[in-house]
Amino acid sequence: MKLLKFRQNGPKRRLPFRVRIEKWMPKLRVIKRLAIYTGAAVAVMLAAAFCFLFYLRTQSLPASSISQSSQMLDLRGNVIDSFHAGENRQSVPLKDISPYLIEATLAIEDQRFYDHLGFDMKGMARAALVNVEHLSTKQGASTLTQQLARNLYLTHERTWSRKLKEAMYTIQLEMHYSKDEILSLYLNQIYYGHGAYGAEAAAEQYYGKHASELTLAESAMLAGIPKGPKYYSPYMDMKNAKDRQKTILHTMADQGIIPRTDADAAALELLKFQPLGSSKQDGIAPFFRDYVHYMAVDKLGIDERLLSEGGIRIYTTLDPDAQRAAEQAVADGMPADSGQQAALVSIDPRTGYIKAMVGGRDYKTNQFNRVFAQTRQPGSSFKPIVYLTALQGGVMTPVSKFKSAPTTFTYDEGRKTYAPNNYNDKYVNDFIDMRQAIASSDNIYAVNTIMKVGPERVIEMARKLGIESTLKPLPSLALGTFPVSPFEMASAFGTFANGGKHVEPTAILRIEDSKGSVLYEAKPNTAQVVDPAYAYVLTSLMESVFDTGGTGSRVSGMINRPVAGKTGTTATDAWLVGYTPELTTAVWVGYDKGRKLTQAEAHRAAPIFAAYTEKALASIPPKIFAIPDGVVSVYIDPKSGKLAASTCPSKRLESFVSGSQPTEVCGEHADSPVSADKAARDAQSNTWWKQFKRWWAN
Template sequence: MSQTEESTKKKTSRTMKVLKVLGILALTGIVLTTVLVIYLYATSLPLADNDRNSRLFDINGEVIATFSSSGKDSTPVKLDQIAPELKEATIAVEDRKFYEHYGFDIVGVGRAILVNIKEMSMAQGASTLTQQLARNLYLTHEKTWSRKIKEAVYTAQLEMNFTKDEILQMYLNEIYYGHGAYGIEAASQLYFGKSAADLTLAESSLLAGVPKGPTYYSPYNNMKKAKDRQKIVLSAMVDTGDITQSEADTAYNEMLDIKPQSERKTNEEAPYFRDYIRNVVVNELGIDSSRLDHGGLNIYSTIDMRMQQAAEDTVARIMDPKSQLQVGLVSIDPRDGYVKAMVGGTNYLTSQYNHALASNRQPASSFKPIMYLTAIESKQLTSVSLFESKPTVFHYDNDRKTYEPSNFGEKYLGWIDMRKAIAVSDNIYAVTTLMQIGYEPVIAMAHKLGITSSLSGVPSLALGTSPVSVFEMASAYSVLANEGQRNAPIAVLKITDAADRIVYKVPEQASEQVVDPASAYVITNLLESVFDTGGTAHRVAGKLARPVAGKTGTTSSDAWMVGYTPELATAVWVGYDEGKEITTTESRRAAPIFAEYTEKALENVPPKVFPVPEGVTSVYVDPTTGKLAGNYCENRRLEVFLRGTEPAEYCTEHYAEPEQDSTEQDIERERDDTWWDHFKNWWTK
């Protein structure tokens, strides 16, 4: 064999060996790739962050909110509920080959690898829509090799498990558009106050440019940069053939109606209540916050979304969103203590501070019923006890200090009884009452009713100068609505884990009789007068089609309306965060909110009178003397008392000879007279 032939044979042998090795490597690669594909296809994707979030249910078992440490504002929508222009704009500027690749842009990946090798770091990445979705759902945004490997795995799994339209839908519902808005629906509502389905080309192209840099390209932060980015998006759409250059120019020059951030509404239901539940679950029930955010818990609450919506709608209608004036509302079912509705402010997105729970508000005259209840139950005073309403200096602390309250508008009515004092909210009568019965019994009564805040034993306590919360006032009044029985407020009924195992269940609680039923009824009857002619809530009486008891309260910086029916106790507060003084017009918003909300919340509930318990008696009295009404007392009224505290003497100040012709009213009065009245009239004649 010649040297040439031998050399050729050796080359052929080496070539065959190389080909064999390459074949083995290729086969191995195919096998490994096949195994990898099968493994990825068979392996479940991890739970996305929003899939692990615990859920909040209302009283009817409907999901109303999720718990997330990120505080996402998101409203998922279907792909066909998103404007076609927005989908086209997003694909054109973010991933033109979206419908062609399998999750990776090979050219882009190669370019990124070269840059990263050169920089010896993760300086650049290739981001298809699928990769961005994988990162947002399952990973952090740190630039490390391990994170990129995980991202690649999850990207491949997404492509294997979902169609392109499903991936695009998930992406558009997940991507961040700035200012707390996650997903296109939240972004569309935020920037344009409309649904994503109604976006125009101009609006779509502006929004599609924001995710590249939500802070940098936000039209709220820099309109010029947002418009520059919009031009890039429109040019990309022209390049992909989605629109013409003429359409792009028209869209760019279109004047956009971007809504002020002050008009922004949250997409989550009952956000203040959700935050309250977080506090209850973590701080009262002892469940770790991380478990609440990522443990897949199901929290079943007492909130009634029909009532909650009524509360939110009423507040939105009556309060001015452009004003800094704030509001707090809490509504409790007195029969079981269930918290039915909670509004903590005018707009959750502009202020997450829950004014319904803030314990730094003076309840003003809405505190007076607690004091009058104390006086009635102790039998020291009755509804016809008379005090003089006049400028008065009160001495206290062993006469070392003085207190000189005044009535609103410096109006003093002379001698009045408790019913009149409550109806017109007379301050002199109130302080006189407190000085007679003492501070400690009133403070003790407040605590029995559910007031947990510290109360100061000073004369101004009668006028509600010790701060409390809206929640406390609703709880206290619920006792009056429930015939003196207290049910501690309940918001969480049950908590289960992802496997539906009980984590917590509210213990059964029996109602506690903290106030005599007869006393509770008498104060309720007196509080109904607040809505009568001359009462401080008379102007909203026409909005109420059922028996209601309640009390207004006003300071220079706070306005209250707290009241109840047999089925619902509600407290409403209106004021400023800074303690700024409220105007007369502003102070008149609390009562209408209470009245309109109460009627909406109970629209399906027939009106019901407050039941009269044992131990209550009713007699006709003369309010000017506080005595039993005689035949000729012109202003007689039927008054309620604890049995045994009603007046025993008859009025002797209104005797006059009757006219020859009795009126119909005289005849009716004679029918109401007792045998003692007839005997006394005969004797005096």
């Protein structure tokens, strides 16, 4: 039993070696075949790679793309700006470029440049992890060699074929050139914005010095621009440029390239920049051209490189005669020794075409375009939007009355009060109607109106008219206390001039490539946001601004054509926004730092508007504002607001939207009202008679 148990539970006897080998032979044969195939595959791949690399080594790199000048043209086809990529590209040896700029560029663009063979595998892996973590392309890993290949030989389209070509050219660059030669090529061709290609051109463009003379602070600022010239140029956005400069300085310190103290000191250094672009300083409409460049690149997605050297043509809406008239009006309207600034923008309300733009008095010394500054209170020039809301809402008519006297208003369910004042505390101390309120710019009437119609509805109307700036539903909104840009005001008033139809302002009509193919064609948004009858009634009321007693009457003799508009004055800003049937113009004057205006300084906007309007339209015959269907004209008694009787000692011709005109005859006079036919005839001739009187007085 013990022996049997041992045999059953004891160790098993091993098979003979020969038997075991025969058992494993099929598996060994499979493994052997796999090893042979794998080795052969690797050998073939290595041979193919060697042949491919040998092929690339024997091939010449393609010629870099030939630059072509791009052009910007005005409404008549005249060239107003050219983009010559070759004119501002100056190559210098690597030794003539500041070591600070070289190190700053490597620190932010390609830290392992001297260690890799054209592709930074560690950087690619790191970027991939970051992008996966954020589920978007947050970080790239292109080396300087890859960027150079792309910029020299390829477009910036995002396709697999382009990426494959980029990889091939990257390998060839690494084969044909040393690292220093690649770095030199890169620093001599990279785009630094505003037409400057290469470190030497950029150093002269921004600082007026050679690339070899750049300081640490200047170099860190320049090194950050190629990432995105439209975002990191100090001319376009100083905050973005400064933030990126600090990032580069801190990166250099982290890598031990410079001491931390030097990085901190450079970040605090105040840099002095050259005026932007000599060609823009001397040409026509420099602010407009900057705006077109911004629209083409930032809004329409035209590549900076294509714009600078792709031979494209940008057709714009600029009217050269109107632009010259605008520049002359601003120059003549501002004393030479004054630090006061001005802005003017003029739009054809029928098409939305921007005909003229002046963003400041001197582009050479300051390129800030005040036409788009959303930091200025429009003051009383905002009131027509309030009155239009009341008219179209049916809650008021031109003869609605409020008392012009000191008034305290309550709002927010009685918890808050608001007590506005009239200019110089001048009040009629009697009831006035809408025409009188607009002509004299009565603040009490305007606040009464917004309290009746509701500030939320005024904001809704402003949005329809093209105003996008922040507005709050407060009583003070009626007096233009929330900043709005001159551009927005011109756009809004253009709706009044165009019979209530808002046309989106347009600066670029069409963009063509070098072969004439259309890359972009303007299709401005157009919408009838106001009933034509209400737009006309408001226009009729705003014509009174230029009549005797109106706030624009001082310049009425300068304009020999029908015109409507509104002045606006705050402690720091003065405006006149007005229009004819063909042209809507916003003029602002003030100080950049918000200094208070003297009485003389506050009166400079209206003469600029008048001089410009008359000169810009000198070749166009005067035209009345067309009276649309749905408008009736009747004679009213100004005191009562009722229909005027034939024997009334005081009568005024007034326009109403049909159905809103008064029907009751002035109670003090028992006879019949003035004939409706006579009122209609007088309405047609009234504007021309007023213009004749202006001409005669002038």
